[in-house]
Amino acid sequence: MTLRFLLRNLLAQAAKVAAKKLGVALPNGFVARVDYTPNIKLGHYATPVAMELAKVFKKSPRQIAESILDALDKSYFTKVEIAGAGFINLTFSTKTLSNAVSFPSVGKWLKNVQGEIESEKIIFEYVSANPTGPMNIVSARAASVGDSLTRTLKAAGCDVWREYYVNDFGNQVEMLGLSFAYRYLQKFVPVELPENCYQGEYIKDYLEKILTDEKTPDAILLTKERIDTLDKSAWFLEAGKYFAPLGVRAILTDQQKDLKTFRAEFDQFFSEASLHQKGAVLEIAEKLKVKGKIKSEDGAQVFLSTEYGDDKDRVVVRSDGRPTYLLADIAYHHNKVERGFKRIVDIWGPDHHGYIARLAGALKALGFENFKVIIAQQVNLLENGEPVVMSKRLGKFQTMRDLIEKIPVDVCRYFFVVRSLGTHLDFDLTLALDQSKKNPVYYIQYAHARIHSIAREVDFGLTKPLELERVIGAGRLYEFFEREELFLFLLRFPEVVQDIARNYEIQRLPEYLYQTATLFTAFYHGKNNRIKDVLQSNPDEGFALLALCAFTAQVLETGLSFLGISAPKEM
RNA sequence: GCCCUCGUAGCUCAGUGGAUAGAGCGUUGGUCUCCGAAGCCAUGUGCACAGGUUCGAUUCCUGUCGAGGGCGCCA
Numbered sequence: 001m002t003l004r005f006l007l008r009n010l011l012a013q014a015a016k017v018a019a020k021k022l023g024v025a026l027p028n029g030f031v032a033r034v035d036y037t038p039n040i041k042l043g044h045y046a047t048p049v050a051m052e053l054a055k056v057f058k059k060s061p062r063q064i065a066e067s068i069l070d071a072l073d074k075s076y077f078t079k080v081e082i083a084g085a086g087f088i089n090l091t092f093s094t095k096t097l098s099n100a101v102s103f104p105s106v107g108k109w110l111k112n113v114q115g116e117i118e119s120e121k122i123i124f125e126y127v128s129a130n131p132t133g134p135m136n137i138v139s140a141r142a143a144s145v146g147d148s149l150t151r152t153l154k155a156a157g158c159d160v161w162r163e164y165y166v167n168d169f170g171n172q173v174e175m176l177g178l179s180f181a182y183r184y185l186q187k188f189v190p191v192e193l194p195e196n197c198y199q200g201e202y203i204k205d206y207l208e209k210i211l212t213d214e215k216t217p218d219a220i221l222l223t224k225e226r227i228d229t230l231d232k233s234a235w236f237l238e239a240g241k242y243f244a245p246l247g248v249r250a251i252l253t254d255q256q257k258d259l260k261t262f263r264a265e266f267d268q269f270f271s272e273a274s275l276h277q278k279g280a281v282l283e284i285a286e287k288l289k290v291k292g293k294i295k296s297e298d299g300a301q302v303f304l305s306t307e308y309g310d311d312k313d314r315v316v317v318r319s320d321g322r323p324t325y326l327l328a329d330i331a332y333h334h335n336k337v338e339r340g341f342k343r344i345v346d347i348w349g350p351d352h353h354g355y356i357a358r359l360a361g362a363l364k365a366l367g368f369e370n371f372k373v374i375i376a377q378q379v380n381l382l383e384n385g386e387p388v389v390m391s392k393r394l395g396k397f398q399t400m401r402d403l404i405e406k407i408p409v410d411v412c413r414y415f416f417v418v419r420s421l422g423t424h425l426d427f428d429l430t431l432a433l434d435q436s437k438k439n440p441v442y443y444i445q446y447a448h449a450r451i452h453s454i455a456r457e458v459d460f461g462l463t464k465p466l467e468l469e470r471v472i473g474a475g476r477l478y479e480f481f482e483r484e485e486l487f488l489f490l491l492r493f494p495e496v497v498q499d500i501a502r503n504y505e506i507q508r509l510p511e512y513l514y515q516t517a518t519l520f521t522a523f524y525h526g527k528n529n530r531i532k533d534v535l536q537s538n539p540d541e542g543f544a545l546l547a548l549c550a551f552t553a554q555v556l557e558t559g560l561s562f563l564g565i566s567a568p569k570e571m
Numbered sequence: 572g573c574c575c576u577c578g579u580a581g582c583u584c585a586g587u588g589g590a591u592a593g594a595g596c597g598u599u600g601g602u603c604u605c606c607g608a609a610g611c612c613a614u615g616u617g618c619a620c621a622g623g624u625u626c627g628a629u630u631c632c633u634g635u636c637g638a639g640g641g642c643g644c645c646a
Binding site: 033035037038039042046048051052054055060061083084085086087130132167169170171172173175196297298299300302311312314315316317318319320322324325326328329350351352353354355356357375377378380418419420422423424425426428431435436437438439440442443445446449450453454455456457458499502503505507508511514515518521522524525529530531532533571 | 573574575576577578582583584585586587588589590591594595596605606607609610611625626627638639640641642643644645646
């Protein structure tokens, strides 16, 4: 059990008793709010519950606080007091702390407290870059956040599935095929690439690969002799159809390779084309029609998304009978519902926010409401302080692979998760490299490596079971503030994980780890914490300090692993 | 024009309705006879503005101003 969970239960009981005694009723669904104190000298936790209840109870916060304290089981605490406007500050006893931390490892500890938060079957979709070119920098941001978030959610006990939607169907795939055809033809005669084709040089590279790897059918194959008699329009049609799927496959393969390098994992790559083949796309239009949410307009079928807060109704089936992208996306999300997911979360780029209302509306029309979209704001990529121009069509853009090649994955991933997704991110490549030695991610890794260095010095195995009762007892925790502060901060780790699982704000984890590293470094520099010396003068105390180090190392390593960042033992 | 996101220190940004609003970078000055100095210590006139809700607002609501993005039978 986490200390916070324990405290909430104790406070809920006490509030109930207090309410009864005061002759008032607690609000329905009352949950005592528990915060950390601004300074652990005030106590381990604080609750503003007396102030919150002041209005309902029509009593002064102080009076309520006193009633709650009267009813509180004080055997868990060494100190409880009322402070300020009516805060209740609580300090747990050594015994309570010992009970809370009796586990062999941080991993086991996390497993142990998994039952404290609700878990439902949940699907996360992120990145989902179009298979028409290399991934850009926003994809890298989404990959970092999506991957780190889902790893953390899993650790908190959530049942998470991670998916990448592949838009391998529709106009843009046709344009991709055509782009290949033009590049192929260009090898023989000068023709200009149409404006709406993909302009990037990468098409040429993929083309060469396809021409080498695959046996080009005679109908497509070009030779010097054939050019003169070629029926170009017929050939383009055939060649476009031929190259499109091969191009998609080649590009997707490279995307997957980059994601793997980036340590971003997925459980499944879901093909849009597979939905069309099954007929699931047009089928969903029928379902919406049955619900009365489709109207006909100029021969097209239009979803009444304005009923769900959208600006205008949206075409889902074109007048020529072809479905729009939106309809496929509705079918895809409905497919997620059919697979039994109780919560659907998508991370989208900033250019898609206008799309939320119509998709959420369609899901609502189909009876599903637990749908959440997180918008990853744009990344302004800077080089030497100057913005890097990104344009897929002009072929001038910074790819995710460029980024990985320039900057270590550990640093990239840290930079992307340390800022909340809602803010526009300035990512200065030059700065990221120039400052690399002072980079926060190295600071965290360094603290971890330093602990291993200490362990090597004194020949102590950091992987053996944590003996944290010993830290509290023999560690003389309350005599040295750096020890106590570090220890109590480490105890918050599962609570931080739980918070992230609830609010999806992954940036709290790197911040927590950074602060953990800071507290450890302060501890390390404390004159009284020189482990080699303490082991000489008082072996019990020395081993207690080593246990505290091992605890720190495990928290850092585990936390970094959620972020997909390595935890080196030496640097 | 409509919609979305954002506005916190010189810069980049944390901050779950609570106590004295924090961190990194930058600046300036200290600091290794030492388990790792990639370190540590010191150094700050800051919540865009105006209303509202609340016992309490940087946080929630409304408006103004400013920055970015989105408004297709493209995906």
